[in-house]
Each structure stands twice: as C-alpha cells, then as structure tokens.
Amino acid sequence: MHLAIAIVKLFIFLRSLFKLTQWLFLKKRWAQSKRSQCSAARSFRAGGTPFQQLSTAETEVISTLIKLEAINKIGGKCPFNPKELSPNVYRIVGPVIEQKPWLESNTDTQVKHTLNGFEVLIPSPGRRCLPTKAISEIHFVFYGDIAVAIRAPDCFDILEEQEAKPSFAPHLSIIKTQISSVYESSGAQKSPEVKPTNSDRLIQHMDQTHAIVYRDTCRANGYMFIIGTAGVFSLILALIYIAVVSEVWPAYLSEAAPGLTLVMTMTLIWPLLVAGFLAVEHWQFKKQPVIVFDREQEHVYLSPLAGEKAIVIPWDQLKISIRQLNMRGVGLEYPINFVQLEFAARMPDSRITLGAKSLSAGIGLWQTLHSFMHKDLHCVRGLETMEPEYRPEDPPRDDIYLFTRRLREKINSKDFFAVTGWLFLAALTLGPLPYILASACSRFRVRHARRRI
Template identity: 85%
Template sequence: MHLAITIVKLFIFLLSLIKLTQWLFLKKRWTQSKRSQCSTARSFRAGSTPFQKLSTAETEVISTLIKLEAIDSIGRKCPFNPKELSPNVYRIVSPVIKQKPWLESNTDINVNHTLNGFEVLIPSPGRRYLPTKAISEIHFVFYGDIAIAIRAPDCFDIFGEQEEKPSFAPHLSIIKTQISSVYESSGAQQSPEVKPTNSNRLIQHMDHTHAILYRDSCWTNGYMLIIGTAGVFSLLLALIYIGVVSDAGPAFLSKASPGLTLVMTISLIWPLLIVGFLAVEHWQFNKQPVIVFDREQGHVYLSPSAREKTIVIPWDQLKISIRQLNMRGVGLEYPINFAQLEFTTTTPDSGITLGAKSLSAGIGLWQTLHSFMLKDLHCIRGLETMEPEYRPDDPPRDDIYLFTRRLKEKINGKDFFALTGWLFLTALTLGPLPYILASACSRFRVRHARRRI
C-alpha cells in the first residue's frame, strides 16, 4: 500500500513539472513569436494600399472557410468574430511562403505557414499547390493580424463559382466553389423532389400539427457510457473502501461483511453520477437551438436557446441554405465533408445552423419538412435511412425494445467472446436502464421544446 501511494505521489509530481514547463514555454517562446508576427502584419497594412473590397457574399465565404478550417473544426477555444475580418484585399507579388517551425506554430487558429514574415492561413485548395508549384502572386485579407489567402492566379480561387448538377438529383441547380457546394431554397419555392430522409435524426417529433427539429445527444450509447463509467468508479471505490477505509470507518461498517460494504458503496456512487449527468444534459439542452414547424398556423419558430427570444417566421418567408463543405482542416490528412443547414429569414442575425452528413442528406431533410408543411407527410417513422440499426416502425428515440433487439442479436451470434463482453457490459450498465433513461429524456425534451413557442 505504501509503495502504491509513493508511485501516485511521484506521478503527480512529474505531471505537475511537465505542465509547469509547458506553461513557461508557452509564455516565453510562443508569446515572443506571436508578438513579432503581429508586428510584421501591422507594418504591412500600414504601408500597403488595398486594391479591392469584398462584397457581403464573399465575406460569408471567407467566414465559412475560417470557421471550418481553423476554429470550429479544430480548436473551438476561440469563437469566430466577424468584426475581426477586414474587407480590404491585399496583393503580394513573388510571395515568400514558408512552413512555420513547430516551436513557433502556436496561434489562435492553428496557422501552419508564414507569408513574408507574418502568419497566413492557406486554405486546402491552395495547400495542394505549395509543394509542387511556385505561386507568383497571392491575394489575401486579414482576420485580426492573420492573413487569409483567398486566391492565387492559375492556382486557386475560393470565389470561382460554377453550376453543378448533383448525381442524386440532376434537376437541382447547385452552386459550387473550391470550398463548398450550396443549395438554396425557401418555403415559397417548389419542393426539391428528392427522397425524404431524417438525417442524423434531427426531426425528433412529428404529429398532425407540429414538427420539432433539434440535435439530441441523449441517445442510448451516451447513457451506456456514463452508467458504465459510474459502474467502474463505483467498483474501484468500493474495493478501496474495503481494503483501506473500512477498518477506520464506523463500527457497524467495520463489522459488516465485505460484500455488504461493496453493495452499499455502489448504491451510493451510481445514482449520484447518473443524476449529475442528467443535470448537465438538461443544462446543455437549454442552450440547444430548436426549430418548430407549425403547419396549421403556417409559421416556423426559431429558438436559438431557452434564454433568447423565439423568432416567428411565416413559412413562405423561411429561407434555407444547405452547404456541403469540401475541405481539409489545417494539419489534418483526411477530407472534411459534411453539410450545414442554415434556416434564416430577411431579418439580420436570425438564423439557426444545424449539421447533416452530406448535401443529399440535407436536401432530403428539407424535402421532409417541405412535405410536412404541405400536409403530404404526417410521420417520420422509417426515414432514418442513415441509421442501419433502426427499423421503419421505430419512433425517434431509443426505447426498451431496442435493448431486447440488440440482446437477441448478440445471443444469436456464434462469437462466444463477443457475447461474453456484451453480457458484461449489460451487467455493468444495469441492463435496460440506459434505454429507459434515453427514452424518458427524449420525451421530456420534446415537451420542453414545445414550451419555447
């Protein structure tokens, strides 16, 4: 026991020493590098004349690029601030682009290159040309003190638009640039005439009056994870109590059998962690955006969060922009391909953005909502085509029957070790409890979402 305590103390000391060294390194080396590069950027802006100003549409494209490649997809520590984006476009002939040394690579948005001495974010279309082709001229804008490359003649241009016909719906017109493909529509326009889907199970409820749309993170797998973690912590704590604390504890516990002590400890820790998880999930859902479609009144309700005022939009004034992003994040080798659904109106700052797996899934979701508002669709069962474990008759929640289905699939399987692992996981997560909690939480959130309108 003394050896174990000594090892733990040594580990804590070494970890603290490493963290202190990292903090000193960040404060000294990276702060000096950042200060020098910011000074170079300010000197350049003071001595150079911009030759063009961006339009509103071009500013939105650059904002999307920054949020995807630099901030939202990687760091998430520095939220994007539109006020930091300058509309002035600068030009450098015969630019000097270098890879930043790793000792100087720490910035707010993970920039990996420098341009004539200051930091520059090269988007993924441009990074493909850096190792193989010399860039004779580059155009860029500033986001704070960091330059954002937007075009280089004969290399890349993030504003170069072309019309595209997607393979899943050749009759639709898609606007494509080097960073994204965009489909735009509104409630007043005709239906896109594609197969209805419920991508990412975003539509959580649909009846003859309302369709409620939000991202629900409380599924069975999440509850299985937290309950299983609670079980592991409870077991470890009980074993420690039996081996160390019980001798110095109350008399009735000292005389009790180890099995009784184990059961008492687990019965105390397990519900505490589960209740804490439920409280955190409830608090996070209050910040979750919710969209409610009311086809009887012909209105759409946009609720950014529980604390913000709900925006009421007539159905024919609702606008939607479905954007599939085709880029590679800074420092990542795999492509980032997903879609964003932005529900807006003519009023500024009145939009809500949700995510989908692809452009086709996003357009299919819009087809579902369009059909619902026209009273051609009354139920979302069977639309979860992207979730193979769900059947057409399943409601949009994880109920107890899903547990029975998974258990039967494992028992009917011939892999003994997989069955043993599944039974152990089932015992650790208290059997059907995750499914019961997920189902109850889903129904509660639907009721909570209704109160926002």
C-alpha cells in the same frame, strides 16, 4: 536500495529541469516571433491598399473556412471571433511563401506558412498547388494579424462559383466552389422533389400540427457510458469511503456481514451519480437550438436557447441554406466533409444551424419538412435515416426495441468473444436501463421543446 532511490530522484530532477528550460526557451522564442510577425502584418496593412471588399456571403465563407481549417471546427483554446475578420482584400505580387519554422508561433490558430514575413493560412486547395506551381500573385484578407489566402490566379480561388448538378438529383442546381457546395431555397419556393429522409433523426416529433427539429443526444450508447462510468466511480468512492470514513458507520454492520458496507455505499452513490449526469444533460439541452414547424398557422419558430423568446417566421419567408464543406484541416491527412443546414429569416441574428451527413441527406430533410408543411406527410416513421442500425419503422428515439434487436443480433453472432463482451457490458449497465432512460429523456425533451413556442 538507497542508491537506486537516489538515482531515480536525480533522474526526475534532471528531467524536470530540462523540461522547465525547454518551456522557458519556447515561451521566449514564441514571444519574439509573435512580436515580429504581428509587426510585419500591421506594417503591411498600414502601407497597403485594398483593391476589393468581400460581400457578406463571402465573409461567411471565409469565416467557415477559418473555423474548420485553422481552429478545428469547435474553437478549442482560440474560439473564432468574427470581429477579427477584415473584409478588405489585399494583393502581393511575387509572394514569398515559406514553411513556418516549428519553433515560431503567433497564436493557437494552426498556421503552417509565412507570406513575406507574416503568418498566412493557406486553405487546402492552395496547399495542393504550392509544391507544383509557382504563384505569381496572391490575394488575401486579414483575420487579426494572420493573412488568409483566398485566391491565386491560375492556381485556386475559393470564392469562384459555378453551377453544378448533384448526382442524386440532376434537376437541382447548386452553387459550387473549391471548398463547398450550396443549395438554397425557401418556404415560398417549390419542393426540391427528392426522397424524403430524416437525416441523423433530426426530426424528433411529427403530428397533425407540429414538427419539432433538434439534435437529440439522448442515445442509448451515451447512457450506457454514463451508467457504466457511474458504476465504476461508485465502486471507487465506496472503497475510499470504507478506507477513510467508515468509522462513522455502526460497527455491527461490518461485523455482521463483511462487504455489506461496500454494497450499501454503492447503492447510495450510484443513483446520485446517474441523477447528476441526467441533470447535466438537462442543463445542456437548454442551450440546444430547437425549430418548430406549425403547419396550421403556417409559422416556423426558431428557438436558439431556452428561456429566450422564440423568433416567429412566416413559412413563406423562411430561408434554407444547405452547405456541404469539402476541406482538409491544417496538418490533417483526411478530408473534412460534412453538411450545415441553416434556417434563417431576413431579420439579423435570426438563424439556427444544424448538421447532417451529406448534401443529399440535408436536401432530403428539407423535402420532408416541405412535404409536412404542405400536408403531404404526417409521420416520420417509414423515412430512411443515414444510420444503418435504425430501421424506417423505428420511432425517432432509442428504446427497448433497440436493446432487443442488439441482443438478438449478438446472441446469433458466432463470435464468442464479441458475445461475451456485449453481455458483460449489458450486465454492467443493468441491461435495458440505458434504453429506458434514453427514451424517457427524449420524450421529456419533446415536451420541453413544445413549451418554447
């Protein structure tokens, strides 16, 4: 027995020593690689001459590409810094593009190739060309000390624009590049004349005066997870309490009814945990951008954060840009396809960006808002969404209707294990409680959004 314990301890020690040695080696190797590659990039920029400068719109395209392809959309450890992007375009003739050794790293940004000795981000259209075509020259811009390839003659050009006709609306004209398709309009322009939709249920409220648009995270599924997690944590904390702190409780409670202490502790801890989750949700909503359309005053209010003064824009000056991105992240086998809706004014730093599932959904949402402002539409009920679980007549929030629909569907299901599992989940999360909480929080958020204008 003692020999077995000694062998286990020796194995843990040797493995820890190996991991420490590996970590120190990688840190030293990466530090050397970073110094050499950054030095090569700075030397090239110091001795090179740019032949072109990106426009503001092209800079935004490159920024979006870096955030999506290199930094995994949300930033991670290395959030995107627009000040690091230089608009100068450089050229290398006869480039040497090689796969970067896995032991070498410059930054948290995911980069898989080197270009004449320094790191380069090759976007997905370029990566598809590399194995099959010899690149005679390459044009790129710098993001910090990393090169970002934007074109190679006869291979790819991510900024080359052409007009295209979407299949769902051939009368519309959009601008298409190798990485995105963009539809632009404004309040002053005519309606796109497509089917109105409420994509992702972004329109949370609509009455005779106001339409309120924001992304609502108050979904029943989220509250089921919150309540179920609170129940599990309550049980764990209650057991810890009974094992460690239960001495302070009156002795007669545990003697009179075994398990009563556990039940009382859970009933006290559970609502505290749920209230804590709700407080966090409320705090996060303060950072949620909100857009309010007032058709009586013909104004649009952009509110990026709660507590800040909303930006007031006349309806005819509101600009809309709907961009569908079609790219593949570095090292990913599946495409990154999603849509950004950008509401903006002419003044700087006055824009709000929301997400949608497709270009047609984004344009359909704009058609809905356009129809509302021109008093052709008065209610969001009856509009199709992009989520099959919801029906057009549903309100733009989860409520008891969703619970009863799911219960009816599960009861009618012939899969015994699916029915049993769903009923157990419903019991664990106290039946309709998540749906009631989601509905109440959604209603509260609508009232809170009204106060921002």
